[in-house]
Amino acid sequence: MAELTYRDAVARGIAQEMERDPSVVFLGEDVGAAGGVFKATVGLLDRFGPQRVADTPISEQAILGAAMGAAMTGLRPIAEIMFSDFFAVCWDLVANEIAKTRYMTNGQVSLPLVIRSANGGGVRFGAQHSQSVENWAMAVPGLKVVAPSTPRDVVGLLAAAVRDPDPVLFFEQKSLYPTKGEVPDGEIVDTLGTAAVRRHGRDATIVALAAMVPRALDAADALSREGVEVTVIDLRSLVPLDVTTVATSVVETGHLVTVEENPRLCGWGAEVASIIAEERLFDLDGPIVRVTTPHVPLPAADALEDAALPSVARIVDGVRRALQ
Amino acid sequence: MTELQDRQPAGDPVGAIAAPLEVRTAIYKMMVEMRGFEKRAYDLFLQGLVKGTSHLGLGQEAVAAGFGAAMLPSDYTFATYRGHNHTLARGAPMAAVMAELMGRQAGLMAGKGGSMHLTSVEHRMMGSYAIVGAHLTIANGAAWSSKLRHAGEVAVCFFGDGTTNIGAFHEALNLAAVWKLPVVFVCENNRWMEYTPISSVTAVEHPAADRARAYGLDPVLVDGNDADQTYGAARAAIEHARSGGGPALVEAETYRHGGHSRADPGKYRPDEEVEAWLGRDPIPRYRTRLLGAGVDEAVLVRIEEEAQAAVDAAAREAEASPPPDLSLVGADLWADGGSSWRS
Numbered sequence: 001m002a003e004l005t006y007r008d009a010v011a012r013g014i015a016q017e018m019e020r021d022p023s024v025v026f027l028g029e030d031v032g033a034a035g036g037v038f039k040a041t042v043g044l045l046d047r048f049g050p051q052r053v054a055d056t057p058i059s060e061q062a063i064l065g066a067a068m069g070a071a072m073t074g075l076r077p078i079a080e081i082m083f084s085d086f087f088a089v090c091w092d093l094v095a096n097e098i099a100k101t102r103y104m105t106n107g108q109v110s111l112p113l114v115i116r117s118a119n120g121g122g123v124r125f126g127a128q129h130s131q132s133v134e135n136w137a138m139a140v141p142g143l144k145v146v147a148p149s150t151p152r153d154v155v156g157l158l159a160a161a162v163r164d165p166d167p168v169l170f171f172e173q174k175s176l177y178p179t180k181g182e183v184p185d186g187e188i189v190d191t192l193g194t195a196a197v198r199r200h201g202r203d204a205t206i207v208a209l210a211a212m213v214p215r216a217l218d219a220a221d222a223l224s225r226e227g228v229e230v231t232v233i234d235l236r237s238l239v240p241l242d243v244t245t246v247a248t249s250v251v252e253t254g255h256l257v258t259v260e261e262n263p264r265l266c267g268w269g270a271e272v273a274s275i276i277a278e279e280r281l282f283d284l285d286g287p288i289v290r291v292t293t294p295h296v297p298l299p300a301a302d303a304l305e306d307a308a309l310p311s312v313a314r315i316v317d318g319v320r321r322a323l324q
Numbered sequence: 325m326t327e328l329q330d331r332q333p334a335g336d337p338v339g340a341i342a343a344p345l346e347v348r349t350a351i352y353k354m355m356v357e358m359r360g361f362e363k364r365a366y367d368l369f370l371q372g373l374v375k376g377t378s379h380l381g382l383g384q385e386a387v388a389a390g391f392g393a394a395m396l397p398s399d400y401t402f403a404t405y406r407g408h409n410h411t412l413a414r415g416a417p418m419a420a421v422m423a424e425l426m427g428r429q430a431g432l433m434a435g436k437g438g439s440m441h442l443t444s445v446e447h448r449m450m451g452s453y454a455i456v457g458a459h460l461t462i463a464n465g466a467a468w469s470s471k472l473r474h475a476g477e478v479a480v481c482f483f484g485d486g487t488t489n490i491g492a493f494h495e496a497l498n499l500a501a502v503w504k505l506p507v508v509f510v511c512e513n514n515r516w517m518e519y520t521p522i523s524s525v526t527a528v529e530h531p532a533a534d535r536a537r538a539y540g541l542d543p544v545l546v547d548g549n550d551a552d553q554t555y556g557a558a559r560a561a562i563e564h565a566r567s568g569g570g571p572a573l574v575e576a577e578t579y580r581h582g583g584h585s586r587a588d589p590g591k592y593r594p595d596e597e598v599e600a601w602l603g604r605d606p607i608p609r610y611r612t613r614l615l616g617a618g619v620d621e622a623v624l625v626r627i628e629e630e631a632q633a634a635v636d637a638a639a640r641e642a643e644a645s646p647p648p649d650l651s652l653v654g655a656d657l658w659a660d661g662g663s664s665w666r667s
């Protein structure tokens with residue numbers, strides 16, 4: 001067992017898979033010699049060489065096209081899109097090509113590929129380098145969508161994503177890169193579509209993702225001091241979505257709060273809320289509450305960004321409203 | 325690679341690598357089959373049996389056939405929505421292609437893709453792509469994979485003149501050149517995008533060839549209505565790519581006989597232009613050439629009759645196929661065969 005940062009866990013996860021399977025290749029901007037703009041891929045070039053760890057031009061379409069064409073012809077590429085905001089310049093490859101090809105070809109083409117990207121806010125980068133776009137991805141049939149909250153999950157879910165026969169968008173929350181956690185030694189492989197219960201309490205259920213998980217846990221601590229005990233579920237993956245874990249908890253607590261970093265409209269919490277409303281209405285003892293970033297781009301200044309993102313105080317308030 | 329040549333394609337110049345007679349006869353056969361297939365597809369569209377949309381390759385057969393004859397079975401094809409010819413050129417069965425156009429169970433993708441997405445992995449036809457530009461980057465990926473696997477496979481990617489003005493074209497050419505990928509880009513310059521002439525929206529005269537130097541590539545311009553030229557250019561470009569020389573870019577000047585899609589009569593094009601290009605129809609031109617080269621006319625007549633019979637049989641077979649099983653709606657989103665997204 002070693003303590004690793006979320007950042008170092010990325011390199012560890014990629015290395016674990018490249019070591020195991022020679023068909024795994026990795027490409028992106030500044031990922032090789034420079035070790036990534038977030039230093040999350042340091043050492044991979046030295047270890048695996050320039051054939052398998054490829055620096056690319058600033059050509060997001062070419063990066064994802066290369067990953068797709070390689071995946072359909074026998075490789076298992078991991079592509080990096082430096083900031084998830086840049087998906088906007090290559091969304092054709094993601095939404096029209098990668099997501100649809102297996103279906104359109106009646107199953108002839110397999111695309112075992114992973115697209116990693118630094119997602120989300122909290123680092124004062126402003127509106128074009130801070131978006132949470134997991135809900136863009138979730139809206140497109142044919143993409144699996146994964147977002148780890150801990151260094152251990154970075155390794156385990158990345159391994160699961162690489163081994164998955166279908167395309168996976170892997171969102172790393174950039175404010176989590178310096179955070180630390182215990183990571184067991186040896187190979188770690190997780191299962192996509194399984195949520196993790198991070199804390200158990202019988203009064204309400206909080207469902208969160210990525211950087212909102214530690215925040216929800218802080219809120220749970222604060223609520224506990226008032227005598228309110230909440231369950232915190234880390235969804236870990238939006239597609240596939242572990243409805244069972246959420247529904248089981250809601251049956252026990254009767255109250256549901258989602259904590260989403262994405263802007264309000266069509267955030268993933270809306271989907272979770274609608275499923276629970278449709279299937280578990282009579283197990284609910286109060287309204288489902290969604291705590292989200294308001295429907296605005298993220299501002300840059302620290303005070304403004306902090307005010308926009310769901311805070312511990314807003315999560316606590318959300319739980320109180322759910323319990324009223 | 326050959327330098328810019330034959331800027332005003334005319335006459336019958338020989339290609340970079342001349343084809344033996346049996347290859348030329350095979351090319352003729354392919355072209356005649358494509359022509360028969362596309363004409364029938366058009367008729368079936370007018371009868372309401374081919375649904376949605378279709379983009380015919382009538383008049384452009386010499387490009388798909390010349391390259392098809394020059395490719396090895398292990399090479400990859402990437403084409404556009406105007407990809408019926410390129411799919412047939414790889415040996416995909418005519419009946420399955422026709423059934424796909426008609427939305428039938430017997431279709432190449434059981435009706436799930438339609439005319440614009442013809443794919444037959446078995447024949448290394450790696451897809452027809454309907455968003456302009458994307459597939460150039462995807463062809464790179466297949467070429468990259470071939471290179472990493474030391475497989476010796478070449479990816480051949482066909483696209484139109486209009487595609488040279490989208491960013492993906494430039495991203496793809498640059499990356500292919502930097503990584504020295506075994507990929508051949510083939511621009512079928514039919515002078516028109518949908519309804520707008522390429523010359524009116526492009527900074528250079530030859531939309532692909534004139535950009536080649538920007539990516540360190542030799543410009544290659546051929547008469548795309550001359551199957552000997554397309555075959556010769558294909559052989560040269562593919563061998564260049566296969567031998568580790570990196571990508572090649574070929575611009576083939578051609579013309580579509582019909583409109584852009586569906587029942588478009590193409591009336592926006594000047595009559596004289598259409599007339600001139602109909603006069604350079606690649607099929608009768610090649611027929612005359614083959615007769616001149618000593619091929620017995622009876623051989624060509626037999627090819628023509630057999631092609632017609634094959635088209636008739638394919639159309640019958642496609643029409644006899646039932647509509648796709650409705651369970652396909654939820655099938656094959658994922659590798660497990662289903663489309664489930666939740667527990």
Ligand SMILES: Cc1ncc(C[n+]2csc(CCOP(=O)(O)OP(=O)(O)O)c2C)c(N)n1
Pocket residue numbers: 406454455456457483484485486487488514516517518584
């Ligand atoms: C990105 C994108 N923009 C626009 C279109 C609509 N469109 C379909 S075909 C076409 C013309 C393409 O012209 P060209 O590349 O010359 O190919 P051709 O149809 O002549 O074979 C256009 C504009 C599209 N499919 N994709």
Ligand SMILES: [Mg+2]
Pocket residue numbers: 484485486512513514515516517
């Ligand atoms: Mg055109």
